[in-house]
Amino acid sequence: MKRSPAFIAAGAITGFTGVLIAHAGARVPLASGSHPLAGGSPGSSASAGASRPAAPAAHGGTGAGSGGPAHTVVGPGVNFGYGTIAVRVTVAGHRIVSVRVASLSTLEPTSQQISYQAIPILRSEVLSAQSASINAVSGATYTSEGYDRSLQVALDQLHA
Amino acid sequence: MPAASGSRRRPSARRPPPRYEPAATPRPGLVQAALAVVGVGLGAVTALTITSETGAQFTAAGGVATFVGSLTGMVGTYLAMVMVLLVSRIPFVERVLGHDGLLRWHRWLAPWPISLLVAHAVFITAGYAQAARTGLWHQVGVLLRQYPDVLIATVGLGLMCLAGSISIRAIRRRVRREVWWSVHLVMYLALGLSFAHVLAIGPAFVGHPLTQAVWWLIWMATVGLVLGYRIGLPVVRSMRHRLQVVEVRPEGPGVVSVVCSGQHLEKLAVSGGQFFCWRFLARGMWWHSHPYSLSALPQPPYLRLTVKNSGDHSAAMATLRPGTKIMIEGPYGTFTRHVQQHRRVVLIAAGIGVTALRALLEDLPRGSQPVVILRASRQEDLVLGSEVRALVKHAHGWYHELVGSREEVSINGRTLRRLVPDLDRRDVYICGPEGFVTGVADLVRWLGIPAEAIAEAIHHEAFAL
Numbered sequence A: 001m002k003r004s005p006a007f008i009a010a011g012a013i014t015g016f017t018g019v020l021i022a023h024a025g026a027r028v029p030l031a032s033g034s035h036p037l038a039g040g041s042p043g044s045s046a047s048a049g050a051s052r053p054a055a056p057a058a059h060g061g062t063g064a065g066s067g068g069p070a071h072t073v074v075g076p077g078v079n080f081g082y083g084t085i086a087v088r089v090t091v092a093g094h095r096i097v098s099v100r101v102a103s104l105s106t107l108e109p110t111s112q113q114i115s116y117q118a119i120p121i122l123r124s125e126v127l128s129a130q131s132a133s134i135n136a137v138s139g140a141t142y143t144s145e146g147y148d149r150s151l152q153v154a155l156d157q158l159h160a
Numbered sequence B: 001m002p003a004a005s006g007s008r009r010r011p012s013a014r015r016p017p018p019r020y021e022p023a024a025t026p027r028p029g030l031v032q033a034a035l036a037v038v039g040v041g042l043g044a045v046t047a048l049t050i051t052s053e054t055g056a057q058f059t060a061a062g063g064v065a066t067f068v069g070s071l072t073g074m075v076g077t078y079l080a081m082v083m084v085l086l087v088s089r090i091p092f093v094e095r096v097l098g099h100d101g102l103l104r105w106h107r108w109l110a111p112w113p114i115s116l117l118v119a120h121a122v123f124i125t126a127g128y129a130q131a132a133r134t135g136l137w138h139q140v141g142v143l144l145r146q147y148p149d150v151l152i153a154t155v156g157l158g159l160m161c162l163a164g165s166i167s168i169r170a171i172r173r174r175v176r177r178e179v180w181w182s183v184h185l186v187m188y189l190a191l192g193l194s195f196a197h198v199l200a201i202g203p204a205f206v207g208h209p210l211t212q213a214v215w216w217l218i219w220m221a222t223v224g225l226v227l228g229y230r231i232g233l234p235v236v237r238s239m240r241h242r243l244q245v246v247e248v249r250p251e252g253p254g255v256v257s258v259v260c261s262g263q264h265l266e267k268l269a270v271s272g273g274q275f276f277c278w279r280f281l282a283r284g285m286w287w288h289s290h291p292y293s294l295s296a297l298p299q300p301p302y303l304r305l306t307v308k309n310s311g312d313h314s315a316a317m318a319t320l321r322p323g324t325k326i327m328i329e330g331p332y333g334t335f336t337r338h339v340q341q342h343r344r345v346v347l348i349a350a351g352i353g354v355t356a357l358r359a360l361l362e363d364l365p366r367g368s369q370p371v372v373i374l375r376a377s378r379q380e381d382l383v384l385g386s387e388v389r390a391l392v393k394h395a396h397g398w399y400h401e402l403v404g405s406r407e408e409v410s411i412n413g414r415t416l417r418r419l420v421p422d423l424d425r426r427d428v429y430i431c432g433p434e435g436f437v438t439g440v441a442d443l444v445r446w447l448g449i450p451a452e453a454i455a456e457a458i459h460h461e462a463f464a465l
Helices: A004-026 A109-129 A141-159 B028-051 B055-059 B063-086 B091-097 B099-109 B111-132 B136-146 B148-165 B177-201 B209-241 B312-317 B351-363 B385-394 B413-419 B434-446
Strands: A070-074 A083-092 A095-106 B243-252 B255-261 B275-280 B290-293 B302-308 B325-332 B344-350 B371-376 B398-403 B426-433 B454-459
Touching: A004 B028, A070 A141, A083 A109, A083 A141, A095 A109, A095 A141, A109 A141, A109 B111, A109 B136, B028 B063, B028 B091, B028 B209, B055 B063, B063 B099, B063 B111, B063 B177, B063 B209, B091 B099, B099 B111, B111 B136, B111 B148, B136 B148, B148 B177, B177 B209, B209 B325, B243 B302, B290 B302, B290 B351, B302 B312, B302 B351, B344 B351, B351 B371, B351 B385, B351 B426, B351 B434, B371 B385, B385 B398, B398 B413, B413 B434, B426 B434, B434 B454
Parallel strands: B344 B371, B344 B426, B371 B398, B426 B454
Antiparallel strands: A070 A083, A083 A095, B243 B255, B243 B325, B255 B302, B275 B290, B275 B325
């Protein structure tokens, strides 16, 4: 039929720009100060799929390092798409003293390998930044996001 | 059941047309809207793939290859869906683009989804290999072993390539139509096998609920349309009309007319010149369907088709027994009065092409004043000639017979201008074997008639899918 390429092309351009505009309007940056999880419950990615919400346990303990009692909280298991990760953070006074992975389960070995490679980097970034505002690890975007979300919730509970 | 030799059952030109539901008019606007919707989907899935990619992913090891793999997989599968929809025989689309037109688009588009999906497999493997810092072949093993959905999808891709290669012209010619058809049906299976792996591990889908929702929507719409129109509608129609053979009547050497009876034929909504795909439930004939035009408008409760012996199936038609049940799909075809642009027409047919012409002639609006040219090698090959002549007289038209071998008699520019002096003010309908139709259509175009005023119907092409 005549001019059929024109109709298809017009539709394609409309669909393409429509999605771009919708995406730009809804985009939320990773690990910024105005993270949507700040002070709230984990986002939709935590409720979908296999998330294991761990009851936050606050332990009183001997001060470690910089004065003040140390409190430890385990953040919720966050489903980052290729698995679930929960982070345990210990804060003494106002310093993040330690941050370790409390649980990690992955869909398959490749994701596990990527996560193992990323976690030490994330840990050192958190310790040097002393907050959850860190950069994602290249090639481990999803793990970084999950790690960060779990950490953020844990930190919020400690500060509250 | 009426007696076998009733000339009163021969559709007469003099009787006024019976009251029945006319075929729905084609609506090009709807098809244009549908094309735009398909375009929107294509643009949307492309944008969704691009926007789900982050800079960090792109610059990571293997990021570029994985992104290209993700994009080719997305577009390739979308185009495969379009391929399936093209041959789902959706009525409002078929009415405008025509059964043959849709097949042409289907064949034209075919290389793209297959190539994109093969590229998808290669690029994804390369990307994952680079990310995991392993070799390409090792990564193939990893992908197939550790991702069960990927193994299934790879089987699907292999089936798609196999089914696709049997459709390559050089190979299809050498294969029997029933074999080719059965292999081609595997395409449905191949597509279905690929569904799971996309949602499970597709980088654009994991953690992106909107993209997942769009994907589900596209799949459900496609499956629904195929089940409804490709399978459901023909079955419902066959069951509603319950056609069966009443009589097989010889019309000429190697040509028979098959008269069928059915229920509710006034609801069949056929236009003259259209065809059905017929499946006669007789031994040896039930497992394939063939396209044949109606050779007259339905006269409830009767239908007639006229068939020339040119292969196993058409030869078997002469041996059909009364009472044989028939399943039909259709009506299909755009060789109808709905494409008529001018008030007047010229109809040109050769050989068995006269069947569609005869039905179209009966359906033409008043004032068409048709010039009808029938071409045949021998006088006895001019089947239905007397009916055509009577209809032409009734419509105040002109009837010409060109009988003789191709050397003696041919349709050339001089003949056409002599027989049809006002050719440029008429629509041209051409029906017959492929060589004839393309030859006459080229001639008419060369004489300056625009393409919109020419309608072609080629017989004995492998119409049906």
